[in-house]
Amino acid sequence: MALALYRKYRPATFAEVVGQEHVTEPLRTALAAGRINHAYLFSGPRGCGKTSSARIMARSLNCVEGPTPDPCGKCNSCLALAPEGPGSVDVTELDAASHGGVDDARELRDKAFYAPAESRYRVFIIDEAHMVTTQGFNALLKIVEEPPEHLIFIFATTEPDKVLTTIRSRTHHYPFRLIPPSSMRELLERNVAAEGAEVEPAVYPLVIRAGGGSARDTQSVLDQLLAGAGPDGVRSRCSASPTSRSSTTWSTRCRPRIPPSCSPPWRSWPRRATTRAASPPTCSTGCVTSC
Template structure:
């Protein structure tokens, strides 16, 4: 059996599994239940606190095939959920904006966004390190955010939301992720070592 990195093995797959960001997950779940999801999101906060993970869970919830409409908690087992989790869903595109930050790349994205999803309910673009997109590229994206196709959702993850132009921020729902509390981290570690049958004393966890 091949070894799997524990951080990947235990990456949350549902909103209820995300720790420390209840103010975000609760609002997103309520929006889905009320049919009031947005076409643009900004997830901001320090590195490693769940921005991209929540974006993927939201993508699964919007495209989950356990229902004929978006669900507040993705099933995690349908074709759409498993493809998004594996990173090979044709309609959920993750882009590293640190290396794909120019106007040509964004123009290609904008052109592709015009076409309906190949398989899923929504075509979703997750842009990591979104603050590194150039001003010219943001301007190219602005028109799509102003008049988004009904089938497109943009999710921008960033550690520096202040570097995203106000014209973009004003057209997205902005969620600020909080630093995860120490007690929550320790609790998660205790749960993990219990599942893995790992012995560790309290001092090692702290």
């Protein structure tokens, strides 16, 4: 089975994270200057790069040439922490959605005092941090307030308000945003080129709109279109006369119509942050109806 585009093209450095320059630039500057904090909070809407950036931060901190905004990609730590790498004993990721209870938090806390085995820092990534229970946060409180020198926490969440205030106040908070269309297009064009696929330019705005500013959702829409694309790639509409394909299938399935997902204008994105993206109407031969 093919790996989904959004997993295949997970960014490995801050330079590859698109549309979040207001976050990645200050982080890069801090890394370059060696100004490292003990706790970070990455917040923002779904699928816009929080978890990826938490992993990139760990990779940037623990590169042998680091802390650096541009991890070398060759050292043991960089290889271990690459998107498809095996992971490092010094970087622990806790998925609070399934492990947010007090026992999990205590287990993590007990690990915190050990020095890193082979890296500069021990990094705890608490993903979906809004799912940590109050008791769980309380178990972590002391260690976040007075962490050992070698320990760095990175909390990632869509709901920063649900992170215990006393913990949140110890973090440097980086709010991620929905990705603007121009950055999203850059990302999609890169994916399409890497896939060696053909996509008609008019298709991009439709895919981007359907993705609602989330890179993951947008890449999923593109994935679906590429999966159904014919030999001449993904086209914007099916009104072009079919030559080698069955014209009956085309005329019934590909009639252009106004998809409901196309109506909200870009400026409404922030209010749509929590709604799920809708796919543009497609047909089995990889075309998209325009609106």
